[in-house]
Structure formats: C-alpha cells, structure tokens
Amino acid sequence: MNFTFSDDQNSIRELACQIFSDRASDEFLLGFSRTDETYDETLWQTLADQGLLGVAIPESAGGTGLGLTELCMVLEEQGRRVAPVPLYASLVLGGLPIAEFGSTKQQQRYLPSLASGKAKFSAAIAELGMNVAIATKVSATQGAQGWILDGKKAVVPDGAVADFILVPAEDAKGQQTVFVVDISAPGVTVQSVEIGLSGERAAHLILENVTVADDTVLGVPGQGADIIEWLEQRANVCHCALQVGVTEEAMKRTADFLGERKQFGVALGTFQALAMRMADSYIDVEAIRSTYWLALWRLSEGLDARAEVRAAKWWACDAAHRIVCSAQHLHGGIGADVEYPIHRFYLMAKQISFSLGNASQQLEKLGRLLAEDDSLGFRAMEVEEA
Template structure:
C-alpha cells in the first residue's frame, strides 16, 4: 500500500482543519457542555457551506465522489479540536450507506445530509450485546411493511436526527431499516455520557416502517459494511484526538519548569512521552492500512480489528499520560486537555474495547484455513 495522501486528502485536511480550529474554541466547547445537546450547529453549517460534508459522498447523491480515505482525513481533523459534530454517524455511516444501498428516496435523504439540511444517525449498540452484527432488536412482517421492537443505546445525535438506520433481526435474517425519528412508537431519551457527547437511548415499540435498506436478502452485507466503516471511522477520529493531545502535552513538558529544569528533561517524563509518540504512530499506521484496504474493496477484517485495537489500547495509555504529565492542571475539568482525555476514553470503548477487538481478531484468524 501507499501511505502518501492523495491530493484530495491534503485539500480536505487543510480546509477542514482551518474551519474546525477556527470555530471549536474552548469558550465554544464550554458553552456546548452546558447545552441540552452537545452539537455545534454553527460548525456543522460551516462544513456544509464549504462542501466538506458532501465531499466524500458518491456523485450519485451530489457528493464529490471521494471515499473512505477522504472521510478518514476529515474525521481526523474533526478529532483534533474534539469538535462536537456527528460527521461519523450522519455522513460516513448513514448517508454513505444510503448512497451505496438505497433506493431513489433513500438516496435523496443522503443528498440532504450531504447538503447539511438533514442529520442522520445509525443505532448500533444494545444493552448486554457485544455483537452489533447480531442485534437483539427484532422486526416482524406486518402487512406490506415491518414492525420493529427493541432498544438501542448510546445512539449519536438521535435527539436531533431526522432519520435513524436501525439494524434488527428478522425471521429471514438481519436487516437494516430506515426509521423516521418522529414516527409513532419511537421514544428518544438523552443519555449522560463521560465526554458530554449527544447520545440517546432509542426505544422502539412496534414502530411501523416499509423502508428496508438494500432489502432483507442483503441485510448482513449492509450491517457489515456499516460496522467496518464505524470501526475505522472511530480510529480516524481517535488519531486526530491523540495527535493533538500529544502536541499539547509536549508543549507543556517544554514550558513547565521544576527544579530549574523543564519537566520534559526528566527521564521518567521523557519515557512516558516517547511511549505516547510510538503509540500514536501505531494508531496512524494501522488506521491507514485498514482504510486503504476498505477503499480498494480488499478483505480487511484483521486490519480493521487491529486498527480499532490500537485506537482503544493506545488511546488509554496516551490519554492517561497527558493527564499525568500535566499533574493537577490536567485534573481541572475546564482545562482543554481534560476534554482530550474524555474524548479518547469515549473512542476507546465505543463499539468494543481493546479486549473485545482482540477477541474478534482471534475469531477471524481462527476461521482462516490452515
């Protein structure tokens, strides 16, 4: 593979970084921390106006025709200032899946998401279910449509989303349904999360729909497609968060003086920072390998699990290093580095911890013929 960024990646990196860093200030984040929904609508609109939201969507839905690599570049830049916008759930997962598998009406919904006039999300996580590919939520035929019953947890942006993609188990296999968030039987309750991100419990009580994404016969394929991009997308966002966190702690270690010396010159501190540097490089390398294989439609199960493992495992170590080196300052919840700690911990556990990634990686390796 070639790690050299494409011209489109470089352009999107510069554009997204300039917008995100300008609008995602500490004062703005403090304001959003106290809001009912931690969603930066001003930044979201700015990204839409600049064409960032649509850039990495297919041309069939009015996008720029770019793909996974460019989406990961945008996610990385959103992760750097820990910008509270649902690019992963609305664009990378929901809109991209609608563009890939949807009918004309569903593709129109993806087009609206790319234009910033609609927000979408995907409900993947369930209580006591470690395998989102085998949902506990059920859907049964009812006349010409389906009736969905179940509960999804930690659904990003659900409280202000226009539609939700809901994987459910049917008598004919797993399928993904497109559910209007205002439909009868849909109850959305906001959840309190460690990093204040806008996530909700979505309870589905006999929700009627006739919108099956890709058809029941392709349901497992659609779910797998979404989950692969969710894991890689989380790793990309984590990379941006860890890169910026490492920059902040390195700057602090150079400037903070104790015993007439910068603390970065002390062996113990230097070793922690060196380990963090290596961890970030591992996240970067494994992320781009997984993203490249996805972009080339190559088998990527092992690479995706490896990338998410490093995003989780390295995320744990780097985030704690950032706090420890900052000392008491790092424990101040109003200090910027504390936001990076919370964001890294969120990305660590979303869709499976490091241990869960190793379990799935072991499963996939065990299935490879000797």
C-alpha cells in the same frame, strides 16, 4: 501501500483543519461547555456550506463524490479539536451505508439533506460492542401496508439529535433487514441519554408497532447481516481516524507544556523519565496511525480487511489509553481541572475506545478470525504494492 496523498486530499484536510481550528478554539469550547447545548449547530452548518458533510456522498445525491479516505481526513481534524458535532454518526453510520446500499430513490431522498446539514442520521448498532445479555432487538413482520417494527435499541450514537436512524430488525426466520426509520413516525420514541462524562447525547430507541413502507428497506430484505458487517468495518476505521486526531493533539499539547513548565529552574521536558514517557506516547500514536492506514487502504481498494480493521481498532483502544493517561498525568494538578482543555481529549479518547467493542473485545474477535482463516495470519508478513 502508497502513503502519498493527492492534492485534492490534502486540500480537504487543510480546509477541515481551518474550519475546526477557527471555530472550536479552547476559549470557545470552554464557553460552550457552560451552556446546555451538546452540539455546535453553527459549526455543523459551516461544514455543510463548505461541502465537507457531503465528502463521501455521490455527486448525483448532492455530495462531492469522494470516498472513505477523505472522510477519515475530516474526522482526524475533528478529533484534533474535539469539536462538538455529530459527524461520525451522521456521515459514517448513516451516510456511508445509504450511499453504498441505497437505491437511487433512497439516495435522492436522504443524502441531499445530509450533505446540506438539514438532517442528521445514525445507526442502531451499539450492541456490537455490548454484552449479549443486555443487547436489545427489534422484530420485523411484513404486512399488507409494509413492515411492522417492534422492539428496542440501546445507546444509539447521537440518536437524540438524529432525524433518521438505520435500524437492523429480525424477521420470523431469523434473517436481518435494515430499515431507515424516521424518528417522527407514529410509535417511535427516542429517550435521550448522556454517555458518561463525554457529553454525547445518545438515545434509547423504542419502536411500538411502527409501520414502515417497503421503500425504507436498505438493500434487500434479509441482507441486513451483510450490511452491518460492511458498516462495522468502516465504522471502526473511522473511530481510528478520530483517535489519531485526539491522541496526536493530546501528545503535542503535553510536549509543549513540558517544554514551557519549569521546575528547579529547568523545563520539565528535560527530565529523562518524562522524556521517555513522551517517546512512548509518540510510538503509540504512530502505531495507531500505521495500522489504521493499512486497514483504510485495504477497505478503499476493495480487499479483505477484517483482520486489519480489528488490529487497528485494538491499537486505537489500547494505545490511546496510555497516551491520554500520560497526558493527564504529565500535566500534574492542572490536568484535573475541567476548565483546562486537556481533559477533553481524555474523555473523547475513552468514549471512542468503548464504542463498538473495547480493546479486549477487538482482540477476541481478531483471534476468532485468525482461528477460522489461517491465511489471515500470514498477511502481516506480505509486502503489498498499490
């Protein structure tokens, strides 16, 4: 692996950092939390104007033609500021699969509006991290006028603000096909639902005899399972990118607080017990970063990254819990004050940890992978050069 980023990549990171820092300050977020708004449309449009919404969109479709690494850099910076914009759902769940599997016509239809900030996207794949008993399905029947979709999808990320949702549906033969569904189409109902305390506006999607044209099929009919597997790997890695930003900033803020707060006339950070907890947090942050970088690199190089993605997401769930809990605890009583900013990092970290499968689910799926393919168990011992 080559851990050196290019000048263009560093410029992307610096631009994202500046935009998020300038807009999503602690003072702004406190005021924003007192409104009825869930997302900051001004920040969303600024990201569009500066070309960051199109960072992983082909130039032919109005983007900058970069890739997954650059997109993850933007997400890291969003995580550092816990900025209230639906980047993950739109750019990752919607933009990436359309750019990869969409026809030229589909790319020209959907991606320019995403890059310009005029449309938001998502994908109805939350059941990948759900109990099978409560997972919902959509059926697809091919008719004379196209396809007819019927069924429900639960907890679509940022679905309440999405204009288009990628929906996997199953035909009579049990094969999956992914459709790009316009939420304004007849028979489509979107029920807004707030996710826990994080404030994210997800949605339950209900499709009742919805007719969609053949040109809304992403890829080809029956390719849905492959598309969802491809998307799940990248979605989990992008979750890790967000988590690196969230946990590293929570750790840094806690370290600053312990250096300033005094008890018995000395800074709390000089107490050995607290210093050791901060050291543990640092190790956990670096573990999330290193495993996520490995998975990201393998995906970017077109290599098999199934095991690496599961390992990275496990760290992003398991270690993040320790980091943000320590941050809350070491802030003492002020950490429980919802007008003090540290709680936002806790909420966002927990939201990421329970999306697309928690730590236990990631570990279970990793175990199945290792049991099915012996070669995966030796990959961690290989020295790879890029």
